[in-house]
Amino acid sequence: MRKQLFVSGAIISLLALIAIAGAACGSGSQPTTENPVIGKVIKTGPAGNGLTVTLSSDTGTLKSGEQEIYLAFTDASGKPVDVGSVSFNNRMPAMGSMAEMNNAATLTTTGTPGVYRGKIDVEMAGEWQSQIAYEGPAGKGKATLSVTAR
Numbered sequence: 001m002r003k004q005l006f007v008s009g010a011i012i013s014l015l016a017l018i019a020i021a022g023a024a025c026g027s028g029s030q031p032t033t034e035n036p037v038i039g040k041v042i043k044t045g046p047a048g049n050g051l052t053v054t055l056s057s058d059t060g061t062l063k064s065g066e067q068e069i070y071l072a073f074t075d076a077s078g079k080p081v082d083v084g085s086v087s088f089n090n091r092m093p094a095m096g097s098m099a100e101m102n103n104a105a106t107l108t109t110t111g112t113p114g115v116y117r118g119k120i121d122v123e124m125a126g127e128w129q130s131q132i133a134y135e136g137p138a139g140k141g142k143a144t145l146s147v148t149a150r
């Protein structure tokens with residue numbers, strides 16, 4: 001009886017661990033050709049060459065501190081387009097005695113060409129200019145999105 005209780009306790013712990021690991025890996029948030037935008041949209045804007053870039057995150061808000069962000073480049077029909085190498089830099093101009101800040105994201109590709117996953121440490125809450133640049137099969141282009149970190 002006691003042993004059985006112990007075993008079911010262990011199984012419950014194991015299931016809880018699997019659930020936590022699954023959530024951490026962001027299961028269910030894989031981009032697809034039909035649905036290239038992961039999570040919720042933070043901001044979207046024109047990116048040149050007839051493309052639109054969408055910045056998104058799990059919460060739909062840019063936060064101060066470390067977080068994961070996503071970028072999706074899409075054509076007029078909403079289909080993702082491979083843009084090759086991409087850079088993402090959050091810039092905040094100098095304000096009074098505070099020097100200009102630049103926080104770059106580390107981007108990696110996903111299983112869907114045209115969709116990128118990024119890690120960024122946003123230094124502070126406030127107005128940022130998200131500077132996005134790309135160069136590759138779709139040409140060369142740039143976008144700047146105004147984003148408020150909270």
Ligand SMILES: [Cu+2]
Nearest residue numbers: 092098101124
């Ligand atoms: Cu600042």
